[in-house]
Amino acid sequence: MPLTPGTLIRPFFGLDAESFPKLAAERFGPQEDMDRTWRTFEPVARTLVDAFSAALDTPRHEDLVPRLDAVGPELRGVAYEGAGMGLTLLDSLVPGPRRLPRFVHGPGAPYRCLVYIGAGLVLPRVPTGPHRFLRRQDPFLRWLVMDGYGFHDGFFAWRRTVEGRSVPRAVRGYARRAFDQGVGRSLWFSTGAGPDRIIATIDGFPASRRADLWSGIGLACAYAAGVMDRDAVRALLEAAREHAADIAVGTALASVFREQSGLVAPHTDVACDVVWGQDAEAVAGAAHRAGRGLRDAPGRPAYEQWRQRIRDAWPHSSPSPSSTEEVRV
Structure with missing residues (x-):
């Protein structure tokens, strides 16, 4: 095997698909339903790890993109997420032109939301402060980086993040909200998508954090x-309960991500139908309309304004107070 930055970095990063079910089992013990669920999750985890490795070994677009596009439509978005991980890691550790921005504004543009989430998945492991990194990213979508950051800590630092309810000191301002959105997303995987385990875990958090976890x-x-x-x-x-509208925001974002990937999965339609009473295409349309003409305002990032508009567009929504979180990046 030729020597590449990936062959040097990968052993120290310690990421493999087999680690995902092992970590989940450690937290809740062996459970039959979780074993079944992880058989369904395995292709997702394996695709993420394989694409991460591919980006480390072949970061040039002309080499990397064909490998990502060879992944089936159902998992291609996950592959681009893994590429975001690898390119961010290379940018942090290997000298040269920044690879992530060229990818996000080039062939990765159709999957930019997922690429940013992938970037956040490696950010806790690199010598770059999160807010310094955020300042270099797209002002509207950069908060998805912190979603990825929260997913990482929720899954790989469970004791500190979930049991200890801790947020890294370096994460401040609105980034804490986006961090919790990622922590909530991680609970889906670490609980094996068990409704009772999800509910019990979220109920253990302070009430002020539950809206973003449910999202x-x-x-x-x-x-x-x-x-x-x-x-x-x-x-x-x-x-x-009172955070049902936040679940609606999350399902709307998922419909947009699926639309960007070029394939709406049946379970996306099911979730959108249960939550919104509409199919995923219609929900994605509502999300797009909610995002028109937004700009950052003092104390209110455009991304949070977008989320609030989606929340207000939910057919069962009731008026809610505007966020007062400050954005300091």
Whole structure:
């Protein structure tokens, strides 16, 4: 095998598909339903790790993109997420022109939301402060980087992040909200998508953080591998109570991500139908309309304004106060 930056970096990063089910089992013990779920999740985890490795070994667009596009439509977005991980890691550790911006504004543009999430998945492991990194990214979508950051900590630093309810000191301002959205998304995987385990885990967090955690669950249940039927999605929606609108925001974002990937999976339609009473195409359309003409305002990032507009567009929504979180990046 030729010597590449990837062959030097990969052993120290310690990421492999087999680690995902092992970590989940350590937290909840062996459970039959979780074993079944992880058989469904395995292609997702393997695609993410394989694309991460591919980006480390072949970061040139002309070499990398054909490998990503060879992945089937159902998992291609996950492949681009993994590429975002690898390119961000290379940018942080290997000298040369920045690879991530060229990819996001080039062949990765159709999957830019997922590429940014992938970038956030490696950010906790590189010698770059999150806010310094955010300042270099797209002002509207950069908060998805922090979603990825929160997913990483929620899954790989469970004891500190979930059991200890801790947020890294370096994560401040609105980034804490986006971080919690990623933590919520990670709970979908670390609980094996078990409704009772999801509900119990979120109920253990302070009430002030639950809205963003539930939003992450909404995104995961509509985007990730389909393991829930209508009744299970409905049970989560009911359990969220006053945060049901936040689940609706998450499912709307998932519909946009799926649209960008060029394939709406059946389980995305199911989740959107249960939560919104509409199919994923219609929900994605509502999300796009909500995003028109937005700009950052003092104390309110355009991304959060977008989320608030989606929340207000949900047919069952009731007026909610505007966020007062400051954005300091």
